[in-house]
Amino acid sequence: MSKDSFDRRSFLKGAAASAAAMIGSQIAATNTPPVQAAEGGAAAGEGAAARGKMIGRPGSDYMVDVIKATGIEYIASNPGSSFRSLQESIIYYGGNKKPEFLTCTHEESSVAMAHGYAKAAGKPMGIMAHGTVGLQHATMAVYNAWCDRVPVMMFAGNFLDADKRRPGVEWYHCVQDPALILRDFTKWDDQPVSLQHFAESVMRAYKIATTVPMGPVLITADGDLAEEPIHDEKKLRMPKFTMSIPPQGDTGAVTEAAKLLVAAQNPVIVADRACRSQEGIKRMVELAEALNAPVVDIGGRMNFPTNHFLCRSEAKRGLIGQADVVLLLEVADPWGQFNTISDPAHEYRRLSKADVKVIHISLGDTLTKANYQDMQRFMPVDLPINGDAQATLPALIDAVKSAMSSNNRVNISGRASHLREEHKRMKDATRANASQGWDVSPCSTGRVSATLYNTIKNDKWCVAVSSMQWNKNLWPATEYYNFLGGSGGAGQGYGGPAAVGAALANRDKGIVTVSIEGDGDLMYAPGSLWTAAHHKIPLLMIVHNNRAYHQELMHLQKMASLHNRRMDQAGIGTTIDNPNIDFAKLAQSMGVWAEGPIAEPNGIAPALSRALAVVKRGEPALVDIVSQGR
Numbered sequence: 001m002s003k004d005s006f007d008r009r010s011f012l013k014g015a016a017a018s019a020a021a022m023i024g025s026q027i028a029a030t031n032t033p034p035v036q037a038a039e040g041g042a043a044a045g046e047g048a049a050a051r052g053k054m055i056g057r058p059g060s061d062y063m064v065d066v067i068k069a070t071g072i073e074y075i076a077s078n079p080g081s082s083f084r085s086l087q088e089s090i091i092y093y094g095g096n097k098k099p100e101f102l103t104c105t106h107e108e109s110s111v112a113m114a115h116g117y118a119k120a121a122g123k124p125m126g127i128m129a130h131g132t133v134g135l136q137h138a139t140m141a142v143y144n145a146w147c148d149r150v151p152v153m154m155f156a157g158n159f160l161d162a163d164k165r166r167p168g169v170e171w172y173h174c175v176q177d178p179a180l181i182l183r184d185f186t187k188w189d190d191q192p193v194s195l196q197h198f199a200e201s202v203m204r205a206y207k208i209a210t211t212v213p214m215g216p217v218l219i220t221a222d223g224d225l226a227e228e229p230i231h232d233e234k235k236l237r238m239p240k241f242t243m244s245i246p247p248q249g250d251t252g253a254v255t256e257a258a259k260l261l262v263a264a265q266n267p268v269i270v271a272d273r274a275c276r277s278q279e280g281i282k283r284m285v286e287l288a289e290a291l292n293a294p295v296v297d298i299g300g301r302m303n304f305p306t307n308h309f310l311c312r313s314e315a316k317r318g319l320i321g322q323a324d325v326v327l328l329l330e331v332a333d334p335w336g337q338f339n340t341i342s343d344p345a346h347e348y349r350r351l352s353k354a355d356v357k358v359i360h361i362s363l364g365d366t367l368t369k370a371n372y373q374d375m376q377r378f379m380p381v382d383l384p385i386n387g388d389a390q391a392t393l394p395a396l397i398d399a400v401k402s403a404m405s406s407n408n409r410v411n412i413s414g415r416a417s418h419l420r421e422e423h424k425r426m427k428d429a430t431r432a433n434a435s436q437g438w439d440v441s442p443c444s445t446g447r448v449s450a451t452l453y454n455t456i457k458n459d460k461w462c463v464a465v466s467s468m469q470w471n472k473n474l475w476p477a478t479e480y481y482n483f484l485g486g487s488g489g490a491g492q493g494y495g496g497p498a499a500v501g502a503a504l505a506n507r508d509k510g511i512v513t514v515s516i517e518g519d520g521d522l523m524y525a526p527g528s529l530w531t532a533a534h535h536k537i538p539l540l541m542i543v544h545n546n547r548a549y550h551q552e553l554m555h556l557q558k559m560a561s562l563h564n565r566r567m568d569q570a571g572i573g574t575t576i577d578n579p580n581i582d583f584a585k586l587a588q589s590m591g592v593w594a595e596g597p598i599a600e601p602n603g604i605a606p607a608l609s610r611a612l613a614v615v616k617r618g619e620p621a622l623v624d625i626v627s628q629g630r
């Protein structure tokens, strides 16, 4: 027995005795009804003392051993009695380190925080959710993580054995099948009934979550299993921690793809969730340079250096229109790259040539379910290669080099100077567009983005979330950690907590994490500001405060125009003013340094510099910038 567990036991004995004494007198004085007493800690303390029951080595201690064995460093959670024993074991037995308990004010934020963390850390975080209600709160964020193919290790509290449940609330919060509401958008779940079963299922869950395509998983940590003593610990075997190796596409098909690409006159590479690391970006550059093929980075992940002459993300429409061969790399919506449906007229238009040849390296078909429509529209592909994009790149690069004749080589190198000119033209146009309305008040989004870049450009930086497109188009970015992509499912309420999670992962790497969050988006999860302050997570937040759900405002305007009505009332239900939200005060009330609202563009740079100084001393900071549109 370790010293820690002995200390904890003595503490528990003392705590139970004094709690019983105190609670006894309180119950006598207030005549608290029995159900209410059962809700709080009162009855728990009283019960333990009355029965004289002490548990030195609860099942939840072993559960902590299992979680530690996976290397999970944090558990983000809003507390709930269904996992009280596990929470207690994490803190007292585990020393609240690896995993450390992170206090969240909403389960949706716990999951979104884990989502952002996983993208920045390259490994999953744990979350705990309290029975039915906790999981119901968590669901939308789980859907976002699922759509984004990001791993989250979820633990749910539940008491499966009806014979042991306390009457009242515990029944409302217990469920026969906790994972049911999530099963359409999780990769796997289990409800272990023994500690050995728990150990094996957690290891399996971790492996499944991190096997590409990655995704969220759920393990129920049964409350009775956690609270009861461990029986026969010697018989428990901790399974070995193993991870699977991403699959490379079929060699013959890769050779075929290389031949098509080498022979193409106007090849284009479109990458979405292609890269997992800097190694992936390096390979992407190698492939693009070998072919002199322009690259469109859709941005599900950071796939290509934005300052490379072959990076042509903003020119996607024109490139797709001209292309004879397109290589898609883990693209979530292949159909949408070649076709469009106009809004609001719903008219179909093809964007590409009719005879364009399409190659798709993707594992998309291996992770799809029937109900939710994240699979996007069916796209017939000429050469669909079932494989992981990053793992297949080395073989594809070799195949491209082998397939190249001297004629091909001349042809391909002849494209370079034209492509360099096009890149320069595209960047000049982007800069000109971004500088429009430079001095207007409220601030233009181009000005906000450019000023933020100037503030952080001398540091290693990461844009965890952004409601503005400009950053990707304007900022020179070469590192995998620079841009983390979007929410996946576009469910609002992601930005605040996801940025906090990413900032936590970046905290010890010397990377300055920034976020540009919509005012509407932040209001879904303002409690994430408190979590950042409480856990001293350095994050530079800009609120892109257009005092509206602006996207929805534009939809309403579009509908009014379609119905031949004036647009003057489109702000009803879509604006967030009268009263205006004071985001600086909101943040300050939760211990976050903040300034704003700033509407004058000249005020942005000094405020961001002050905010950066706060972030560099290890704390979060928020600047509320009143800005135009989207």
Ligand SMILES: Cc1ncc(C[n+]2csc(CCOP(=O)(O)OP(=O)(O)O)c2C)c(N)n1
Binding pocket: 140, 467, 490, 491, 492, 493, 517, 518, 519, 520, 521, 522, 546, 548, 549, 550, 551, 552, 629, 630
């Ligand atoms: C959970 C959820 N509810 C509603 C929507 C619809 N929606 C899409 S964008 C948006 C506006 C978000 O406002 P804000 O973050 O301020 O961004 P803005 O459009 O103003 O740039 C809303 C409500 C959604 N995507 N998710």
Ligand SMILES: [Mg+2]
Binding pocket: 518, 519, 520, 521, 544, 545, 546, 547, 548, 549, 550
């Ligand atoms: Mg807004």
